[in-house]
Amino acid sequence: MKKELTKKAIDLLKTLIETPSFSSKENETALVIESWFKDHNIRYHRNKNNIWAINKHFDESKPNLLLNSHHDTVKPNKGYTKDPFKAIIEDDKLFGLGSNDAGGCLVSLLACFTYFYAKKNLNYNLIIVTSAEEESSGPNGLNSMLSVIPEIDVAIVGEPTQMHLAIAEKGLVVFDAKVKGTPSHAAHPNNDNAIYNTIDVLNWFKDFKFDRKSPVLGDVKMTVTQINAGQQHNAVPSEVDLVIDVRVNDKYSNEEITKILKDKSPCTQIKPRSLRLNSSSIPKNHELVKAGIELGRNTYGSPTLSDQATLSCPSLKLGPGDSTRSHTADEFIHLSEIEEGIELYIKLLKHVL
Incomplete structure (x- = not known):
């Protein structure tokens, strides 16, 4: 199942790259993401350009774990030598705007959610939100969803961290x-x-x-x-x-x-201008962090901002890709990073679910 999900996740990322989705203009990628849920028979909801779903056997008596990443992008800079809206594979690299920030994280989390979607007797409910307007910190992104989705107890925010554990963010x-x-x-x-x-x-x-x-x-x-x-x-x-x-x-x-x-x-x-983008963190002794450390991942503090800033619960930033590639010309992610990302997300959640 994991192998097939990985193949489908990479195909999804190729389609997302070739579908422009600048902040606040993510309608077309939202439709692409809807097709993932339809293809896997997952009941989903849409709020503006945010697509979200809960696991099949949601239990209100259990705590809620949010999986989140964004599908909007910045505009391509003038340094591109490749077409930013064409998914180009060279060796192990998948090039294209949004491939690294944060398409690889998004499709990996979708694969992970799909893997656990129908499983019974989980310790946490799983909620996934594929959100809009992260790059612009706009009003219709994850921040607008917190009053729509069930209350969150802990979150994993998908951003490129080389699958190491960003346990705090400025x-x-x-x-x-x-x-x-x-x-x-x-x-x-x-x-x-x-x-x-x-x-x-x-x-x-x-x-x-x-x-x-x-x-x-x-x-x-x-x-x-x-x-x-x-x-x-x-x-x-x-x-x-x-x-x-x-x-x-x-x-x-x-x-x-x-x-x-x-x-x-x-x-x-x-x-x-605003006071809403606060620092965020998760205790180092939280079971998610301890599970990641057991899997050989390092912990660190992140200087870059993400949708973590909108959350008041403990949150962990974690995802395939490298933050130093974000917003650069000829942005890319390694296909092997996506494979590792899906594998590690699933292993991490197996420790706590």
Whole structure:
């Protein structure tokens, strides 16, 4: 059964690659995923572009384990030398947009769910959500499903981790900030030039350190990523706009980070765009983590953001592929990684189910 599921999963991934699915425009890949459930006689539901299902012998008295990955993609960058919408196999590599992030994870989790779907007397109920809008952190992705599906007790989020166990993930807060000054004609003296004032502000952000370091996720990382000011060459602007990207470890809440920056940063104004993308983790002694360690997998903290950020329950990020390939030109995943992913997902769940 596993061999046949693996073959079908790879065929499904080829079809998904050749079906464009930019964030918020995933209708066609949703239809492709629906066909998987139909072909395997699995009752499923659709909410916008999110497709979800529960195991055949769902028991409300048992805890619920979520399997989740996303089927949306970013847009291909200009560095592609291969057609991003053509599934090309060369040796062991399957090339195509979304192959690694997160198509390989998605089809592997679908195969795993299908393997366990009709089994009786499981210790957990299984819920699978193939979600939309992960890449854009949009309003109609996994976050919109949490009030629709049964309440989740623990989750496995499929993202490329080389099938190692990401037991924690940094959260994200993006801040918009302003540095103000006195507008003037460029020909006249001005000791309150907003652009020059920004030099000290940029140095403050570069040098500021948050006190609390996480043993799993390390330091909070704060980076100024955008700067904008001025309309014409002969006019000193009244203000400079900054965007600051803050990756939050599990020792701070997003609210705490916001208070610190409002109290201490030298900006005239600073405000967060959203506080909902929190850091996430799962205890190292959780049975899922212990099972993964028994299978020879390593644990680590992930600096990249995923749909874990929308979950309030313990969650584990785990999947085939390599995060460093995500969003790169000529994205690919090894076919052997998908085979290993399905095998390890099934072995992991057998330990707890």
